[in-house]
Amino acid sequence: MLAQRGVALISVMLVVAVATIAAVSMASRQYVDIRRSSNIAENDQAYLFALGVESWAQKILVKDLTESEIDSLGEDWAMILPPLAVEGATISGRIEDQTGRLNLNNLIKEGKASTADVALMKRLFEAVGIDAALVSAIVDWIDADEIAIFPGGAEDDVYLAKVPSYRTPNTMMMSVSELLLINGFDRKTFTMLSPYLTALPKRTIVNINTAAAPVLMALVDGLNRDEAEQLLNDRGDDGFENIEVFKKHNFVEKYYADPGSNQALDQNGGSAIKLDNKTIGISSNYFMLQATSSFGRAEYQMRSLVERKKQGVNVIFRTQEAF
Secondary structure (H helix, E strand, C coil): CHHHHHHHHHHHHHHHHHHHHHHHHHHHHHHHHHHHHHHHHHHHHHHHHHHHHHHHHHHHHHHHHHHCCCCCCCCHHHCCEEEEEECCEEEEEEEEECCCCEEHHHHEECCEECHHHHHHHHHHHHHHCCCCCHHHHHHHHHCCCCCCCCCCCCCHHHHCCCCCCCCCCCCCCCCHHHHHHCCCCCHHHHHHHHHHEECCCCCCCEECCCCCHHHHHHHCCCCCHHHHHHHHHHHCCCCCCCHHHHHCCHHHHCCEEEHHHCEEECCCCCEEEECCCCCEECCCCEEEEEEEEEECCEEEEEEEEEEEECCEEEEEEEEEEEC
16 A cells, blocks of 8 residues: 555655656747747847948938039038937948949949959059959859959859869859959958949949049049048048039049040050049949847847939848848
């Protein structure tokens, strides 16, 4: 009888232990589900706030287009939106002009390498301190043929030998980050170059009112770093009124052979690039909108490439990252 009671007691203890484990497991699962639902809701809220920053930036760009024919770094669109508390969230943002950079897709014109744009890109590489031969690898990445340019070029045979293997896209670049896939480029090279490059869906001019010193050094062959920095100082926040004012600047005329013909010379006395309204300008059509938002435990970052037209602002693509 005593033994039977002992067995019954052990059985009861086992049942209680199993019930306790089941209850704890159910409670833990419920907590995880609640936390997961909360995270999803907070991420969604942070995303919506980031979209709100994008909408604000679009309105700023549209307003600017109606008020000014010049895009310079002294205008409202170029101001950084500092962290701002709004309805339980924190938002911040900024707008960066992409037309003040060299467009990687300009390297190809009518299906072939553009000699003038290749020379322009090589001067940018030299201004930043990077081997200009790497420009050939970018051209091979975009052009339609399978013939590697010498020196520095790379076609499918190079990329198929990598692990993992891949091919050249042979089409326009969608993002500057593609440079990390191109033979000869690494994270350090990318970091040095990315502030001065963009990848836009159309041929674009360079906005001399937002271009950085290395870009100006590429445009005006022979311009050194000190002269480029002085040119930036003289440009000021308001920018140049027109491209003629830019071309008449002492440091530009110094390396300009015949301003009347709009023809610049390279270091060897040959044709380099024409500084006219087909290559440079004082306004912009493409911008990168950067929005950051946080709501609860969620943080969200979004980058939107937009094209501004008279009809409004079109979003070309968005990249999103949630934390």
